[in-house]
Amino acid sequence: MTVEIAGQPAADGLAVAVPARTRVRQAMRHNSLRAGVVIVVVIAVLVLAAPLLTSVNPDTQNPAQTFLPPSPHHLMGTDSFGRDLFSRVLHGGQYTLGASALVVLIGGTIGTLLGVIAGYFGGAVGYLVMRFVDLLLAFPGILLALAVAAILGPGLLNGVFAVAVVLVPAYARVMEGATVEVRHLPYVDAAVGLGSGAWHVIWRHVIPGIRSNVIVMTTSWLGIAALWIAALGFIGLGVQPPTPEWGAILNDGENYLTIAWWISVFPGIFLALFVVGVNLIGDGLRDELDPALNRF
Amino acid sequence: MRFRIRRLPAAAALVAVTLIATACASSTAGASGGQASTSATLTVGWAEPPDTLNPATTGARDVGPIDVNVFDTLVWLTPTLKATPDLATKWSVSPDGKTYTFTLRHGVKFQDGTPFNAQSVVANVDYITAKSTQSTIALGLLGPCTTATATSAYTVAFHCAKPYAPLLDQLGEPYLGIQSPAAIARYGKNLGEHLVGTGPFKFVSYTPNQSVVLARNPAYDWAPPAVGQNGPSKIAKIVFNIVTNSQARVGSLQSGQSQLVQETPGVYYKSLASSYSELADPISGMGIFAPINASTFPTNDLAVRQAIMYAINKKSVIQLADSGVFPAQDTPFSQGMLGYDSSLANMYPYDPAKATQLLTADGWSKTGGTWTKDGKKLALTITAISTVPEYPLIAQAIQSSLQAVGMQVSVVQQAEPAWLASNLAGNMSLTPLQYIGVDPDALHLWFTPGQYYNWSHYTNPQLTKLIDEGQVTTDQSARAKIYEQAQQLIMQEAVDLPLHLNEDLLVYSKSLTGVTYSGGGFEYFYKAALS
Numbered sequence: 001m002t003v004e005i006a007g008q009p010a011a012d013g014l015a016v017a018v019p020a021r022t023r024v025r026q027a028m029r030h031n032s033l034r035a036g037v038v039i040v041v042v043i044a045v046l047v048l049a050a051p052l053l054t055s056v057n058p059d060t061q062n063p064a065q066t067f068l069p070p071s072p073h074h075l076m077g078t079d080s081f082g083r084d085l086f087s088r089v090l091h092g093g094q095y096t097l098g099a100s101a102l103v104v105l106i107g108g109t110i111g112t113l114l115g116v117i118a119g120y121f122g123g124a125v126g127y128l129v130m131r132f133v134d135l136l137l138a139f140p141g142i143l144l145a146l147a148v149a150a151i152l153g154p155g156l157l158n159g160v161f162a163v164a165v166v167l168v169p170a171y172a173r174v175m176e177g178a179t180v181e182v183r184h185l186p187y188v189d190a191a192v193g194l195g196s197g198a199w200h201v202i203w204r205h206v207i208p209g210i211r212s213n214v215i216v217m218t219t220s221w222l223g224i225a226a227l228w229i230a231a232l233g234f235i236g237l238g239v240q241p242p243t244p245e246w247g248a249i250l251n252d253g254e255n256y257l258t259i260a261w262w263i264s265v266f267p268g269i270f271l272a273l274f275v276v277g278v279n280l281i282g283d284g285l286r287d288e289l290d291p292a293l294n295r296f
Numbered sequence: 297m298r299f300r301i302r303r304l305p306a307a308a309a310l311v312a313v314t315l316i317a318t319a320c321a322s323s324t325a326g327a328s329g330g331q332a333s334t335s336a337t338l339t340v341g342w343a344e345p346p347d348t349l350n351p352a353t354t355g356a357r358d359v360g361p362i363d364v365n366v367f368d369t370l371v372w373l374t375p376t377l378k379a380t381p382d383l384a385t386k387w388s389v390s391p392d393g394k395t396y397t398f399t400l401r402h403g404v405k406f407q408d409g410t411p412f413n414a415q416s417v418v419a420n421v422d423y424i425t426a427k428s429t430q431s432t433i434a435l436g437l438l439g440p441c442t443t444a445t446a447t448s449a450y451t452v453a454f455h456c457a458k459p460y461a462p463l464l465d466q467l468g469e470p471y472l473g474i475q476s477p478a479a480i481a482r483y484g485k486n487l488g489e490h491l492v493g494t495g496p497f498k499f500v501s502y503t504p505n506q507s508v509v510l511a512r513n514p515a516y517d518w519a520p521p522a523v524g525q526n527g528p529s530k531i532a533k534i535v536f537n538i539v540t541n542s543q544a545r546v547g548s549l550q551s552g553q554s555q556l557v558q559e560t561p562g563v564y565y566k567s568l569a570s571s572y573s574e575l576a577d578p579i580s581g582m583g584i585f586a587p588i589n590a591s592t593f594p595t596n597d598l599a600v601r602q603a604i605m606y607a608i609n610k611k612s613v614i615q616l617a618d619s620g621v622f623p624a625q626d627t628p629f630s631q632g633m634l635g636y637d638s639s640l641a642n643m644y645p646y647d648p649a650k651a652t653q654l655l656t657a658d659g660w661s662k663t664g665g666t667w668t669k670d671g672k673k674l675a676l677t678i679t680a681i682s683t684v685p686e687y688p689l690i691a692q693a694i695q696s697s698l699q700a701v702g703m704q705v706s707v708v709q710q711a712e713p714a715w716l717a718s719n720l721a722g723n724m725s726l727t728p729l730q731y732i733g734v735d736p737d738a739l740h741l742w743f744t745p746g747q748y749y750n751w752s753h754y755t756n757p758q759l760t761k762l763i764d765e766g767q768v769t770t771d772q773s774a775r776a777k778i779y780e781q782a783q784q785l786i787m788q789e790a791v792d793l794p795l796h797l798n799e800d801l802l803v804y805s806k807s808l809t810g811v812t813y814s815g816g817g818f819e820y821f822y823k824a825a826l827s
Contacts, residue, residue, distance in 0.1 A: 061616060066615075080563070081689075081693070081696075154709060236709035240706065241688055241691065241695070242692050242696075255543065257543060258546070
């Protein structure tokens with residue numbers, strides 16, 4: 001299938017000029033990449049089109065229609081408040097996916113910048129930045145996210161920030177390594193030798209050089225971010241009721257699993273598929289973008 | 297996990313407080329057929345891991361029912377909260393209301409062989425009041441009556457710093473169960489792992505987070521007359537298996553691993569009714585209610601508080617949060633408490649039109665679906681403890697009721713420490729919770745100035761005066777009158793939103809009979825039999 005990204009500059013870290021269209025077509029031959037893209041696109045379309053697909057307000061309670069099983073009228077059944085789960089799961093995805101994207105954007109940007117600065121300048125700056133990163137890395141990720149969320153208090157944006165904090169050291173560590181590698185490539189040395197300023201070199205030569213790392217990191221962390229955002233929602237530290245969010249809906253159904261499986265199962269399926277899809281894309285992109293793997 | 301509040305040492309007459317959710321309708325333990333076995337083991341699916349089993353130091357409501365089977369108390373509280381003889385056969389109160397004298401039963405022995413007498417009671421009071429014990433609930437139940445003296449071998453006198461009417465009923469709570477003085481002396485801090493009482497069951501073992509095992513006390517021959525049974529229990533052994541997950545608990549009943557489960561969620565209580573026996577064990581106190589914050593905008597406005605009272609459809613809230621299994625509660629005290637006044641129940645019927653009318657009359661105007669007054673929006677915050685499933689559900693159901701009349705409501709789920717902090721600071725409009733106790737002096741904790749639990753942030757000299765009078769009035773009918781007036785005031789001022797009765801929903805096998813509870817709602821298995 002053709003995908004919208006055709007026509008845009010292909011994401012690659014190589015200085016070889018290959019037409020974008022060709023690269024996308026090549027990439028799409030990769031089975032897992034194809035499967036991942038299909039899954040993620042289908043979920044994203046369903047979630048973004050939620051207001052068109054259902055006219056039911058996801059928060060409207062109805063005491064007369066609690067615990068209804070899936071039926072043509074309520075495709076995914078209703079929960080303990082009589083709310084329509086189809087509407088809740090689709091609208092909930094906007095929060096889960098939107099928050100995950102925001103997490104990766106914030107955490108990834110800060111982490112990448114820190115990593116690039118540490119890797120490019122090295123010395124005392126690099127040492128200080130990387131020891132700070134080590135400090136953050138010493139905490140298991142979810143624990144750090146929980147601690148930050150507990151300090152900030154419940155709420156979706158606080159949850160985003162809590163998870164983003166975990167991504168910063170992960171990105172910084174990888175990007176520092178990649179930057180050190182790129183920093184000593186001849187074309188970077190050449191740019192430096194021609195008198196380009198540090199920020200110019202970073203922006204024009206180093207960041208494009210580590211772009212494939214950023215893309216692969218982002219796809220793998222996007223899934224983890226979605227899981228953690230849902231985890232915070234599940235334990236009540238994410239969005240606050242009655243706002244639907246996959247983790248929060250999972251929690252709504254947890255106490256009724258044996259009598260109303262549909263409350264937890266549908267958001268669970270969406271979350272699981274999304275994470276699998278994103279990981280498939282990540283795997284595929286790594287295969288496609290890693291020059292070492294490509295050549296053989 | 298169930299939320300519980302530990303009592304601050306300074307707070308006066310605290311009774312057991314646990315913030316829990318439980319459930320439902322009513323039926324009694326009646327089943328038929330079969331021969332009661334005398335070697336039967338009763339396995340109970342229990343919801344909350346004990347903090348400690350020591351009655352003098354526990355802060356948890358769910359320890360009470362375990363202890364009531366091991367320890368006898370001076371008085372026995374019947375399920376309708378009447379104080380009747382137990383270890384004390386009779387008692388008298390001095391005219392000034394400051395001295396209670398109890399005549400004790402002869403021939404009672406602790407499970408370790410120590411004889412029971414006036415000295416044992418004194419040893420217990422000394423133990424509870426000793427600073428090193430760090431007693432919470434038990435110390436609160438004694439109130440200002442912190443010394444006891446043995447006036448003869450079998451009479452004991454409790455001396456109170458000021459008249460204290462709640463003492464008699466509170467002596468019937470298992471937290472004041474009489475422990476063996478020998479055990480107190482011998483085990484000290486580890487008393488919670490070595491319970492020795494005079495009750496129908498003796499302690500066998502406690503495996504933290506797993507189980508508590510009790511076995512029949514074969515010497516038991518001094519059951520409270522009001523219980524209507526004599527001699528040792530029919531059940532040989534009780535195993536309380538701690539299963540915190542409610543579905544797993546129900547599952548253990550369905551698979552036959554346990555014969556009784558407690559704290560059954562409403563939806564299961566409803567669906568299991570046809571194939572099991574059920575008992576909605578009424579937990580006395582103030583039921584499930586929500587203090588309404590009278591000192592923070594917008595609920596500092598009486599009209600807003602009263603509008604909230606009218607706007608909430610309790611029936612719908614209970615239906616949504618608990619599958620409709622609980623009876624609604626419309627007064628500060630649950631039925632059966634001294635001072636319960638059924639006439640208050642009609643004060644705030646569900647009437648959204650009246651709510652709108654009150655707000656309009658008070659100068660609020662509705663523009664674009666939101667109420668505003670002097671440029672400020674009517675926006676409420678309902679907090680809920682996130683670890684107890686029922687509270688966030690109640691909060692959302694209330695939210696929906698209030699949104700229907702155009703109030704803006706946000707629900708915030710908080711872990712216990714954050715929730716306590718926001719209650720103390722008054723950073724909420726209302727929050728659902730429960731209060732458990734056997735005496736109406738509970739109002740002292742919730743509605744007098746400076747109290748830890750004054751989460752309505754409301755003070756009223758007239759109300760304080762009434763509550764103070766209630767504490768020192770020993771005449772029961774005069775006391776009841778005082779609490780009726782106090783409740784009238786609380787309801788008029790709309791600082792307490794009663795929601796539903798607090799009940800522990802028990803579901804058990806039809807082969808189990810004789811399940812009952814002592815006053816206050818503590819499950820009692822002395823009369824239980826398995827066929």
